[in-house]
Amino acid sequence: MNTYGRFPLELVRGRGVWVWDHNGKRYLDCVAGIAVCTLGHSSGVMRRQLGRQLGKLQHVSNLYRIPEQEQLAAWITANSCTDTVFFCNSGAEANEAAIKLARKHGRIARGIGSTSSETPIILTAQASFHGRTLAAVTATGQPKYHQGFEPMVQGFQYFPYNDIAAFEALLSRSEAAGPRVAAVMLEPLQGEGGVHPGNPAFFQRVRELCSQKNILLIFDEVQVGVGRSGCLWGYQKLGVEPDAITLAKGLGGGFPIGALAVKSSVDHFQPGEHASTFGGNPLACRAALTVAEEVSRRQLPAHVEAMGVLLQKLLSELVSRHPGQLEGVRGWGLLQGLVLRPEAPAAIELVKAAMDQGLLVVPAGPQVVRFVPPLVIQPRHLRKAVARLERALISLG
Numbered sequence: 001m002n003t004y005g006r007f008p009l010e011l012v013r014g015r016g017v018w019v020w021d022h023n024g025k026r027y028l029d030c031v032a033g034i035a036v037c038t039l040g041h042s043s044g045v046m047r048r049q050l051g052r053q054l055g056k057l058q059h060v061s062n063l064y065r066i067p068e069q070e071q072l073a074a075w076i077t078a079n080s081c082t083d084t085v086f087f088c089n090s091g092a093e094a095n096e097a098a099i100k101l102a103r104k105h106g107r108i109a110r111g112i113g114s115t116s117s118e119t120p121i122i123l124t125a126q127a128s129f130h131g132r133t134l135a136a137v138t139a140t141g142q143p144k145y146h147q148g149f150e151p152m153v154q155g156f157q158y159f160p161y162n163d164i165a166a167f168e169a170l171l172s173r174s175e176a177a178g179p180r181v182a183a184v185m186l187e188p189l190q191g192e193g194g195v196h197p198g199n200p201a202f203f204q205r206v207r208e209l210c211s212q213k214n215i216l217l218i219f220d221e222v223q224v225g226v227g228r229s230g231c232l233w234g235y236q237k238l239g240v241e242p243d244a245i246t247l248a249k250g251l252g253g254g255f256p257i258g259a260l261a262v263k264s265s266v267d268h269f270q271p272g273e274h275a276s277t278f279g280g281n282p283l284a285c286r287a288a289l290t291v292a293e294e295v296s297r298r299q300l301p302a303h304v305e306a307m308g309v310l311l312q313k314l315l316s317e318l319v320s321r322h323p324g325q326l327e328g329v330r331g332w333g334l335l336q337g338l339v340l341r342p343e344a345p346a347a348i349e350l351v352k353a354a355m356d357q358g359l360l361v362v363p364a365g366p367q368v369v370r371f372v373p374p375l376v377i378q379p380r381h382l383r384k385a386v387a388r389l390e391r392a393l394i395s396l397g
């Protein structure tokens with residue numbers, strides 16, 4: 001169906017940070033399938049490990065124990081503030097699981113819903129992005145994604161991101177007549193919404209209020225998680241621990257997998273209450289385990305931090321050479337946004353011009369060009385990427 005405004009580009013092969021189109025033209029890939037291809041394209045270790053798993057077992061269903069899934073859950077919980085994991089296949093699906101958990105948490109921990117007129121409320125941020133299924137898109141605080149699909153799911157309210165006063169006001173308004181707020185769901189850094197990093201003071205205050213009132217605090221780490229921020233998890237960047245995190249994009253390195261990981265204190269699901277046929281199958285978990293082992297073994301978060309510092313420096317220098325078109329740079333690690341001036345060409349025009357120069361980048365809103373390359377990218381690639389972007393900028397005049 002015609003759900004994507006696609007670029008007229010057909011990619012047929014990839015290796016590391018490079019991809020080739022059907023004419024043999026080579027592109028430096030700073031999109032990585034939108035923050036997905038953690039280890040780059042067609043890496044040796046992914047080919048070996050997935051090949052071996054294909055020769056062994058692909059899918060059996062969650063009726064049975066799955067050792068690859070147990071190992072992956074062990075890696076996530078050993079390396080995060082969480083204790084237990086549910087596996088699914090995408091970011092939206094992970095957030096759906098978190099939303100169901102939030103409603104159950106509201107009933108158990110806050111006594112919401114004891115009378116039929118009480119609705120559990122989930123607070124989310126304006127300009128957020130949580131996916132396209134009906135509840136996830138309702139959680140997404142961007143009206144343009146709701147238009148034409150009403151009625152939306154009940155029980156969501158929105159506040160401006162990083163705004164302590166507005167958050168406190170909404171919370172007390174929502175709770176004026178008794179407990180109603182079951183959960184708060186936030187991205188540690190807003191990716192699709194324009195690459196806006198979270199403010200640590202704001203997140204600390206949200207954490208305090210959620211702890212005081214026993215409100216579930218969920219971080220959507222679908223884009224920032226698994227090393228992209230320069231820490232393994234985005235919450236480490238903020239110094240604030242959530243009760244639950246959702247993961248997807250970079251987790252499988254290009255193989256579809258999502259996860260909801262939670263602290264044992266909010267591990268409320270009972271057998272039969274939530275499920276996914278494909279979720280956490282041996283092949284998907286082998287892909288994610290391979291990513292996990294490489295992220296740990298190669299200490300990719302530290303590498304990402306260093307590459308992020310370099311990319312920010314190169315982009316800042318670009319901004320100072322083109323002050324009429326460029327406004328600044330913001331982001332964490334290998335999730336950086338180059339902000340264009342309102343009078344400059346739209347981000348999409350620069351993205352198209354970059355493609356002509358053999359560079360793939362992706363817009364994040366109308367005025368931001370986003371860099372989300374594979375985490376294994378090296379300094380020489382970053383220099384080449386910024387040089388190509390500069391040529392694209394100049395070509396636009």
Ligand SMILES: *Cc1c(COP(=O)(O)O)cnc(C)c1O
Nearest residue numbers: 090091092129130131222223248
């Ligand atoms: C991409 C994204 C999603 C949606 O993930 P899908 O796998 O496309 O469903 C949810 N949350 C955030 C923060 C994302 O960046």
